[in-house]
Amino acid sequence: MLTACTVWALMIGVGLCLLWNYENGPGTASAPPSDWPADGCIRRDPDRATLVMLAHPHCPCTRASIGELARLMAQAQNRVTAYVLFLKPSDFAEDWEKTDLWQSAASIPGVNVIADDDGVEARRFRALTSGQTVLYDAQGHLLFSGGITGSRGHSGDNAGRSAIVSLLHAGETEVAETPAFGCPLFGTNSLCEGAPDDRSKP
Numbered sequence: 001m002l003t004a005c006t007v008w009a010l011m012i013g014v015g016l017c018l019l020w021n022y023e024n025g026p027g028t029a030s031a032p033p034s035d036w037p038a039d040g041c042i043r044r045d046p047d048r049a050t051l052v053m054l055a056h057p058h059c060p061c062t063r064a065s066i067g068e069l070a071r072l073m074a075q076a077q078n079r080v081t082a083y084v085l086f087l088k089p090s091d092f093a094e095d096w097e098k099t100d101l102w103q104s105a106a107s108i109p110g111v112n113v114i115a116d117d118d119g120v121e122a123r124r125f126r127a128l129t130s131g132q133t134v135l136y137d138a139q140g141h142l143l144f145s146g147g148i149t150g151s152r153g154h155s156g157d158n159a160g161r162s163a164i165v166s167l168l169h170a171g172e173t174e175v176a177e178t179p180a181f182g183c184p185l186f187g188t189n190s191l192c193e194g195a196p197d198d199r200s201k202p
Contacts, residue, residue: 027129036140045081054122056130057086057097059183061153065131068148079168085116130182146178
């Protein structure tokens with residue numbers, strides 16, 4: 001009986017450890033261009049900062065990022081032009097990208113939602129993880145890069161959202177880069193339903 005209890009306790013401990021590591025394990029870090037990509041398909045706002053979030057439409061972790069974006073926009077007070085670009089592989093079913101995450105992002109006042117065909121824009125901003133967010137100033141200089149959640153799939157106060165709000169209001173921040181917590185945007189190791197390298201259409 002004692003042995004069984006010990007094994008059970010060990011299994012619970014290992015499970016909790018794996019869950020903790022998953023929730024707190026960031027996605028692959030990216031190095032976005034220091035200046036706004038001149039050949040991009042979305043327009044930088046010349047009068048105020050521009051924010052871009054790159055997202056996988058089937059990433060469950062990104063739900064928290066969209067929720068934090070809603071809070072950020074409420075705090076931004078018309079100080080930023082925002083885009084959410086959802087990955088859309090060309091050979092996947094029509095409207096594959098228009099999930100509940102798309103609808104949630106589209107419902108946020110001031111946010112423009114766009115399908116990113118074949119991830120062209122994500123690659124342009126060198127994003128590798130769903131939820132990766134970049135902020136550029138009106139002159140096109142990178143101010144912030146990273147995630148706006150504190151861990152995978154969890155909402156709440158976090159360094160990324162606080163940094164962007166500080167930049168928009170005060171023009172400065174102590175943190176200019178944070179980890180992005182989400183599924184990979186590209187590759188067969190994505191945990192998202194219907195990863196881009198999986199050619200079976202939903």
